Amino acid sequence: MILKAFQTLVLAACMSALGANAEPLKVASLHPLMADLARQVGGEQVIVIEIMKPGGDIHHFEPAAKDLAAMRGVRLVLASGKDLESYLPKLRDSLGSGIQIVEVGEKIPSIPATCHHDHEGESAEHHDHGVDPHWWHSVENMKRAARILEEVFTEAAPENSATYQAGSKAVSKRLGDLKNWAKKEISIIPRDQRQLVTAHAAFGYFCKEYGFQPLSVLGIGRADDVSTKHIAQTIQTIRESRVKAVFPEDQANPKVMEEIVRSTGIQMGAPLIADGTAKEAHTFESMFTQNVRTIVTALGSK
Ligand SMILES: [Zn+2]
CATH class of the missing domain: 3.40.50.1980 (Nitrogenase molybdenum iron protein domain)
Structure with a gap:
């Protein structure tokens, strides 16, 4: 019995030394596509809590009290960015400084919101369309996003960096084939x-x-x-x-x-x-x- 416990301890110590026992990074996702990408990049070294679930409406979603509670234990919150989640400043205040909100689309090149209709007679407010937030419809942008996740995951959990690097590389290859x-x-x-x-x-x-x-x-x-x-x-x-x-x-x-x-x-x-x-x-x-x-x-x- 004692010997078995000792063996388990030695095994655990070895696994920990190899990084195999490293804790998975806990993240929350505000968009199903970010959740999917996080799982692909993070593999077994990420736990994704889906706040905005499939079937939801990204243009009208706002986190409720239960969502805030679900985000409490995470290190990162993944947002799509490009002003899609207009509630982010409020969310930042509610979550406090211990949880980092990552706007995945922030560094991805923007295109202006498409607008084809005649502006004559319309208010200025109506035709200030800003940037198009739907950046994830581009394969190249998703490749960029995978690298962004690799970076932020590695920063948050450097002990798992090999997994994130391999994950991001595999995503890039699959996306290349898809394109x-x-x-x-x-x-x-x-x-x-x-x-x-x-x-x-x-x-x-x-x-x-x-x-x-x-x-x-x-x-x-x-x-x-x-x-x-x-x-x-x-x-x-x-x-x-x-x-x-x-x-x-x-x-x-x-x-x-x-x-x-x-x-x-x-x-x-x-x-x-x-x-x-x-x-x-x-x-x-x-x-x-x-x-x-x-x-x-x-x-x-x-
Ligand atoms: Zn849309």
């Missing part, structure tokens, strides 16, 4: 057909990476108060530029899209996953592959 696959799939869509009409303005980064022209109906935050003037303009643009299909969204109200389809007679594609929160696809890989397949099915030459 090659996407480029090959998309290559069957003629250049003049690469127009992506979506419900809300979430696909700017995707469009930039794969040579599409984005056109959105509902703006950045998926607001439902779209003006009839903007709908009429969208219909006119669709007719003029001979758009082949429009794409509704997993979370947006389909009414405006249905109206556009009725007026133009163009094809309604399958829904796209715009915010990475779909219950059936809330990892980057599942969201991205589903979106690419949906777009290629509707716009690919037949």
Whole structure:
């Protein structure tokens, strides 16, 4: 009995010396895609607590008291950044200085929020769109994000650095393969057909990476108060530029899209996953592959 206890002790000491017994880093995530990436980079040396879960709405989410309680024991809180989580200053105050909030998208190059409608007669407030927060629709951006997580994880738990480095490297390789696959799939869509009409303005980064022209109906935050003037303009643009299909969204109200389809007679594609929160696809890989397949099915030459 004593010998066994001694053996266990020696074994534990050895494992600890090798770093195999190092404590996993505890982090909280405010976006399902950040949770997925954290798990991929951190492997067994990270514990991810999902505050904003799949099925939620990233544009209208605010942490409740139970969420704050769940964040208490973590070292890092992973936010998507680029002003998506407008509640971050308040959250910072509530959590105090012991917990670091990492805005993963902060150092990722921004593109301006897409805006296609006529500004005449609209208030200045209405057309100050800032930057597009949906940076995660780009493979290159996700690679950057993996390296950012590797850095912040290593800083917080240097004893696990080898795991984080290997994780980040593996993610980068998988994403590279995924981008090659996407480029090959998309290559069957003629250049003049690469127009992506979506419900809300979430696909700017995707469009930039794969040579599409984005056109959105509902703006950045998926607001439902779209003006009839903007709908009429969208219909006119669709007719003029001979758009082949429009794409509704997993979370947006389909009414405006249905109206556009009725007026133009163009094809309604399958829904796209715009915010990475779909219950059936809330990892980057599942969201991205589903979106690419949906777009290629509707716009690919037949
Ligand atoms: Zn969005």
